[in-house]
Amino acid sequence: MDRETLHNSLTDPAIASMNLLNEIADKYPRAISMAAGRPYEEFFDVKLIHEYLDAFCDHLRRDRGMDEAGVTRTLFQYGTTKGVIGELVARHLAEDEDIHIDPASVVVTVGFQEGIFLVLRALRASDRDVLLASAPTYVGLMGAALLTEMPVWPVRSTEHGIDTGHLLEQVKVARERGLRVRGCYLTPNFANPTGVSLDLATRHRLLEIAEATGLLLLEDNAYGLFGEERLPALKALDQTKCVVYLGSFAKSGMPGARVGYVVADQPLTPSSPGGDDPGGFADELSKLKGMLTVNTSPIAQAVIGGKLLMHDNSLARANAREAAVYRRNLGHTLDALTRRLGACPGVTWNSPTGGFFITVTVPFAVDDALLEHAARDFGVLFTPMHHFYGGFDSGACGINQLRLSISLLTPELIEEGVSRLAALISSRPADPR
Numbered sequence: 001m002d003r004e005t006l007h008n009s010l011t012d013p014a015i016a017s018m019n020l021l022n023e024i025a026d027k028y029p030r031a032i033s034m035a036a037g038r039p040y041e042e043f044f045d046v047k048l049i050h051e052y053l054d055a056f057c058d059h060l061r062r063d064r065g066m067d068e069a070g071v072t073r074t075l076f077q078y079g080t081t082k083g084v085i086g087e088l089v090a091r092h093l094a095e096d097e098d099i100h101i102d103p104a105s106v107v108v109t110v111g112f113q114e115g116i117f118l119v120l121r122a123l124r125a126s127d128r129d130v131l132l133a134s135a136p137t138y139v140g141l142m143g144a145a146l147l148t149e150m151p152v153w154p155v156r157s158t159e160h161g162i163d164t165g166h167l168l169e170q171v172k173v174a175r176e177r178g179l180r181v182r183g184c185y186l187t188p189n190f191a192n193p194t195g196v197s198l199d200l201a202t203r204h205r206l207l208e209i210a211e212a213t214g215l216l217l218l219e220d221n222a223y224g225l226f227g228e229e230r231l232p233a234l235k236a237l238d239q240t241k242c243v244v245y246l247g248s249f250a251k252s253g254m255p256g257a258r259v260g261y262v263v264a265d266q267p268l269t270p271s272s273p274g275g276d277d278p279g280g281f282a283d284e285l286s287k288l289k290g291m292l293t294v295n296t297s298p299i300a301q302a303v304i305g306g307k308l309l310m311h312d313n314s315l316a317r318a319n320a321r322e323a324a325v326y327r328r329n330l331g332h333t334l335d336a337l338t339r340r341l342g343a344c345p346g347v348t349w350n351s352p353t354g355g356f357f358i359t360v361t362v363p364f365a366v367d368d369a370l371l372e373h374a375a376r377d378f379g380v381l382f383t384p385m386h387h388f389y390g391g392f393d394s395g396a397c398g399i400n401q402l403r404l405s406i407s408l409l410t411p412e413l414i415e416e417g418v419s420r421l422a423a424l425i426s427s428r429p430a431d432p433r
Contacts, residue, residue, distance in 0.1 A: 028375040031374075081286045132152070217242055329406040356406060
């Protein structure tokens, strides 16, 4: 088989970067990983899976009036394409995020990744269509864009998040070229990779821009539960249904369940005046999902649904222990960076108030060769920030930055990991300017 005949996404740097860290971690298993954005593992317990399943089955009997045959069928059969926990997702959003939606607007997906794929596939209708995204951005967004052949235009980020002025410029330039800007992807809370959150004024400004320009905002809120201060989600402020909300239970529920969802409550206009009601955007996403994965595993949904039920639909309450660990780890990492690198010339970092990630800036290039050198000779792993610009024509963007993840480690491993990182940084000469 000739590789040249396969889809061009397979040779794109954005796709390759998804596997790089795993390959290096496997090659140097003793290296401390401050790279992977995985949830904390010490509270994992196999017994909880059974408790969650039992809670969901009780819900089916008690609240939905199912007999045993109906309960069994719900778990074992394919189930509806939109999912079997849409109502519980809607209750959770109302409880934790003050987002009030019709459960019919929820499509339960195989993780966030299927959700963003479905949204981009639906929006990519012709060669005129483009997507905007704050840069740097989540690698998975770039991967989904490659697979759906959706061009992505970068929007500059500042230390406070997306640059709304540049967002307007990009919309204007695209439209002057005859292109349709189908949406803008962003993570308002503790973004991956930067850890940056949008302030309240910027959130309101984004919604004003969306309403004025007809722009759809694609909001990814994977980390919103894990911060000292919880600002309202864009969807909670959305009065004109200009926000498509992409959720995931990977960080807050159970990553192994692979359950996410899309809230797509945008109504569709008829193809012709007086035509039949075409339904909403969620219905269109459901059609695509039916041809892609048919449905999301009902057993996986039942596990997530049971966790929600056992905590009165609040993942904030369900994740109280984890959130405390992440706050502890974040504070410990920032303190260790100050002690180990505070006097190191040209080395700076940001100070997120939540989430999993910290951005460190150094006075030399952070490339994949340096990453392997760090793993092999210093026993520490991080993520070079240039990977989060991989799909953009960005030149040297992020080349002197790295991302640290604090979510998976103990304080002792954080202390040792930062110590090893400091040794690496101290050993490198600054690049000539």
